[in-house]
Each structure stands twice: as structure tokens, then as C-alpha cells.
Amino acid sequence: MGNQRKKLVLVVTLLSTLGAMAQGNGTAGITEATQMVTSYFDPATKLIYAIGAVVGLIGGVKVYNKFSSGDPDTSKTAASWFGACIFLIVAATVLRSFFL
Numbered sequence: 001m002g003n004q005r006k007k008l009v010l011v012v013t014l015l016s017t018l019g020a021m022a023q024g025n026g027t028a029g030i031t032e033a034t035q036m037v038t039s040y041f042d043p044a045t046k047l048i049y050a051i052g053a054v055v056g057l058i059g060g061v062k063v064y065n066k067f068s069s070g071d072p073d074t075s076k077t078a079a080s081w082f083g084a085c086i087f088l089i090v091a092a093t094v095l096r097s098f099f100l
Helices: 002-039 041-069 074-099
Strands: none
Touching: 002 041, 041 074
């Protein structure tokens, strides 16, 4: 009975030591991952703003073409393109403020 108790104490001690070592390495890994993700937010936000500008220009040209041709569906097209640009800008801002 004493031999089994020593083995049990040894196993518990070993597992608690491994758990403590794993927590230290896990914390460092999570911290490093957080720093990597937050370092990508500024370039990603600028990229989303640039995409929004391009989408806005393309939408403006499409709306102008519809307006010039007398299409009655012009206001619906303008609203959808404008909504897409606003969504991109708001999404980038909200994501940035949410994660940083």
C-alpha cells in the first residue's frame, strides 16, 4: 500500500509540475499571438478604407451610367452602392475599436 501511495504522490507532483510549465508557455504564446494580431489591424484598416474608396468610385460610375441612360432604377442602385461603402467604413472602425 505504501508503494502505491508513493507512486500516486509522484504522478500528482509530476502532473502539477507539467501543468505549471504548460501555463507559463501558453501565456507567452497567447501574448505573442495577441501582439501579432493587433499589429495587423492598422494595415488591414487602411486596406479596407482603400477598398471602400475603390468600391465608391465604381459605384459612382455605375450610378452615373444608369442616370445618363434614364434607367428608373437609379436611386436603388445608388442606395445599394452607398450602403456598401458605409458598411465597409463602419465595419473597419467597429472591428478596430472592438479588438484594440
